[in-house]
Amino acid sequence: MPNKLISLLCCLLITVASFGQVEEVHPPDYIKTINFKGNTPETQLPVIKLGEYVVLEFDALNGNEDDYYYKIEHYNYDWTPSVLVKSEFMQGFDNQRIRNYENSLNTYQIYSHYKLTIPNKQTRGLRVSGNYMLQIYNSYDELVFSRKFMIYEEKTNIGVIIKRARDVHSINEMQRVEIVVSSxxxxxxxxxxxxxxxxxxxxxxxxxxxNLKPMYTIGNQLIYKYDSESSFYGGNEYLFFENKDVRAANTGIQSIDLRDLYHNFLFVNTERATRPYTYNPDINGNYLITAIDADDVSIEADYVWMHFYLAPNEVLKDKDIHIYGNFNNYVIDESTKMTYDEHNNLYTNELLLKQGFYNYKYVVVNADQTIDEGAISGNFYQTENNYKVLLYYRDLGARYDRIIGLGEGNSMNISN
Incomplete structure (x- = not known):
């Protein structure tokens, strides 16, 4: 009897654990340039209207022309699995092979480029709004990577206003988001x-x-006018480079070299936290694949070893410094870590990236694995940032969390 009881408890624990919050699975080294988007040219966190399409593109650099399959799952607001079965949130079928792929053309680095569009003939549409996860499997039914996306309904109007923080201690560093929802x-x-x-x-x-709750209601409006609860550090404008022509030094690139692949060496970056803020247009951490004289950049853009350099100061000595941006979905791992070069007194790293225009910044990872984005770049209330507000709603007795509105704001015209 005790053994049976122990087995039952183990089963219950496994069941509870399997219904915890789900996290994105990051790809192996040979999967590069995961471009996940809606109806915009650059990669982003896809937030699409119910009925619109979403596109996933990625490159496999192993040259095997492997088969990949996709599955779609629906989740609650807190990214725990919803109780909906697939026929309730999906029209058609998933677990289908990605049929659209091409091999690279005239590139030093060989790769296969895969492209998946949803809806398609097999997956004819997604029926409900909410949180979704797109999962990519190989032919052995092993999960290769996954990406989150959201679908919303236009049931409410969401006004978003960006203001400076009220706290005098953070007024020069933070941006506050005020929200007015009309239903x-x-x-x-x-x-x-x-x-x-x-x-x-x-x-x-x-x-x-x-999980931000309305502060109060006026008629059919929900008002969010918090201070610290809805404030973000402003950060700084992203650094950038462009290497659409690998044979010549482009924007932000100091020199080039051709070995087995092209190598691009960036100019040395410096710490900006103690310097005055200067406006420099960026694309808020994103990237865009571009290549000169290419008819189809998805298969004609080459891969280049990008060499990053950061000049240290006393504050940065012995810090855990990483390269940060949407080029790898803001993941921090060993590949993004900067190494101190004592001979040249520089922090260095190299990343294999597809030709294009890239935003990036340097961040410090603390001992508790939290990320300090402002330690090197600084935090300034003037920084231009984009904000999205998603409104989740589960009526009394409902079985899943809907997204009933999307609002966007920009800190370009920040006010007091």
């Missing part, structure tokens, strides 16, 4: 319990503010 098209019952707001800065879910 003329639907009745929001008991909003303190049924409505949750998510605020995302620059499409980065790692720094998003979750």
């Amino acid at each position: 003329n098209n639907m009745q929001l019952n008991n909003p303190l319990q049924t409505v949750k707001a998510l605020i995302v800065q620059n499409n980065n879910l790692n720094t998003a503010i979750h």
Whole structure:
């Protein structure tokens, strides 16, 4: 009897663990340039309207022309699995092979480029709004990587205003998001319990503010006028480079070299936290694949070893420094870590990236694995940042969390 009881408890623990929050699975080294987007040219966190399409593209650099399959799952607001079965949120079938792929053309680095569009003939559409995960499997049914995306309905109007923080200690470093939700098209019952707001800065879910409740209501409006609860550090404009022509030094690139592949050496970057803020247009951490004289950049753009250099100062000595940006979905791992070169007194790293225009910054990873984005770049209230607000709603007795509105704001015209 005790053994049976122990087995039962183990099964229950496994079941509970399997229904915890799901995280994105990061790809192996041979999978590069995962471009996940809606109806915009650059890669981003896809937030699409119900009925619109989403596109996933990626490169496999192993040259095997492997078969890949996709699955789609629906999740609750907190990224725990929803109770909906696939026929309730999907029209058609998933677990289908990605049929659209091509091999690279006239490149030093050989690769196969895969492209998946949803809806398609097999997966004819997604029926409901909410959180989704797109999972990519190989022919052995092993999960290769996964990506989150969201689908929303236009049931509410969401006004987003960006203001400076009220706290005098952070007024020069932080940006505050104020939200006004108008629900003329639907009745929001008991909003303190049924409505949750998510605020995302620059499409980065790692720094998003979750589960924000309305401060008060006026008629059919929900008002969010918090201070610290809805504030983000402003950060600084991203650094950037462009290497659309690998045979010549482009923007941000000091020199080039051709070995087995092209190598591009960037100019040395310096710490900006102690310097005055200067406006420099960026694309908020994103990247765009470009190549000169290419008819189809998805298969004609080459891969280049990009060499990064950061000049240290006393504050940065012995810090765990990483390269940060949407080129790898804001992942921090060994590949992004800077190494101190004592001979040249520089922090260095090299990343294999596809030709294009890239934003990046340097961040410090603390001992508790938290990321300090402002330690090297600084935090300034003037920084231009994009904000998305998603409104989740689960009515009393409902079985899943809907997304009933999307609002966007920009700190370009920040006010007091």
